[in-house]
Amino acid sequence: MKNKQILESTIVNQSGRLDKILATDFSAFSRNQIKKLIDQDRVIVNGKPVLAKYLVQDGDHVVIKVPPVKKTELLPEKIPLDIVYEDDDLIVVNKPQGMVVHPSAGHSEHTLVNALLSHAPLSTINGEFRPGIVHRIDKDTSGLLMVAKNNFAHEHLSLDLKSHKTGRKYLAIVHGNFSEKRGTIKAPIDRDPKNRQKQAVVANGREAITHFKVLESFSNYSLIEAVLETGRTHQIRVHMAYIGHPVAGDPLYGPRKTLPGRGQYLFASSLSLTQPHTGKELSFSAPLPDYFQKMLLKLRNLNE
Known part of the structure; x- marks a missing residue:
């Protein structure tokens, strides 16, 4: 995508509500984020804004006008990280049980994102409060997850997740x-x-x-x-x-x-992915935590 603020797609062999289809096709956005964009008339189908419940048809041309990402107001925190792998594009981190991945209601600080921000720059595709986060694991689930350091890597890792190329x-x-x-x-x-x-x-x-x-x-x-x-x-x-x-x-x-x-x-316990720039297959595993x-x-x- 040359222009990161304008996303386009043509519906092929899909049916159902617009918000559900787009949340699948553009996996960097949650369904709630898609619905918010639709409500703001930032989603255009065949040249016209539509409702979230619009039923897509084969050949529909969809344009998403993504608002500029605001500079993050999250505070970096020097929290120890168990980094399994890192290069210029991504980080694979072993998250401990009890740590929230990104800020949300009731968890505004001490998250994995706060710790990551003090360690390295992160991609901005996923918005102000989820920089770098390609996929999540729950607060009390421990283990490996990948984090994108730039938007190019984020797009490629997200597409691999969607197409089941990530193990x-x-x-x-x-x-x-x-x-x-x-x-x-x-x-x-x-x-x-x-x-x-x-x-x-x-x-x-x-x-x-x-x-x-x-x-x-x-x-x-x-x-x-x-x-x-x-x-x-x-x-x-x-x-x-x-x-x-x-x-x-x-x-x-x-x-x-x-x-x-x-x-x-x-x-x-394990994660396999494709390095966005080199195409090299990377595989990682982590030992069971003590409590387990x-x-x-x-x-x-x-x-x-």
Whole structure:
């Protein structure tokens, strides 16, 4: 895109609401951000502004007029970072459990973004409060995520995510035991109509696919490896709860009687991506954090 403030797209073989389609086609923006742009008449379809609920048709020409990004007002904070890899385009960081990725309601400081801003310049595509953030993991999920240092890298990493070229593997302790050793969950996800704080499997949600493999079984718990084919909010947590195996320690989707700790036992263990400039395939992994290892040891001892 030569002009970073004007984004264009032609609808091909897609149908549905405009805001949902654009949130998929332009993955650097959330659906709420797209809706806000539509409400501000910054989204033009075939030369005219339209509503978010407009149903797209094959051949529709869409223009998004992105407002200039304001200079960030976030304060850099010298918080220690566990950087696994860094070059001129990107950073791969191992986020600890309990750290919020970017500022949001109730979390205006001490986030990963605050720490990153004191370390390096970040891309500006994702707006004032999410500089550099290509994808997220939840506050109490630990592990690897990639961060873009410039807009060129951000665009390429986002496109790779959208086209499933980025590999993301997670380890999770979940409730219950499995009769099968592996499986695939294909169930659409969107905001829970009964609870706006949660996501849920809903009939008209966005496509969501999770592959899982059982690595170890304990009494009433299992250790699994989960591979994301899509990247919906809370995807693994929602999908595992949906099939009756919620992530242990999950305060939002799991049972009250669960493993003790500070949140869900979910760890982003490995990440593979393509370097935006060189095209080189890069793969990274991180060791299990202490809290996760200690719980596995406890479960193994109880299993004996």
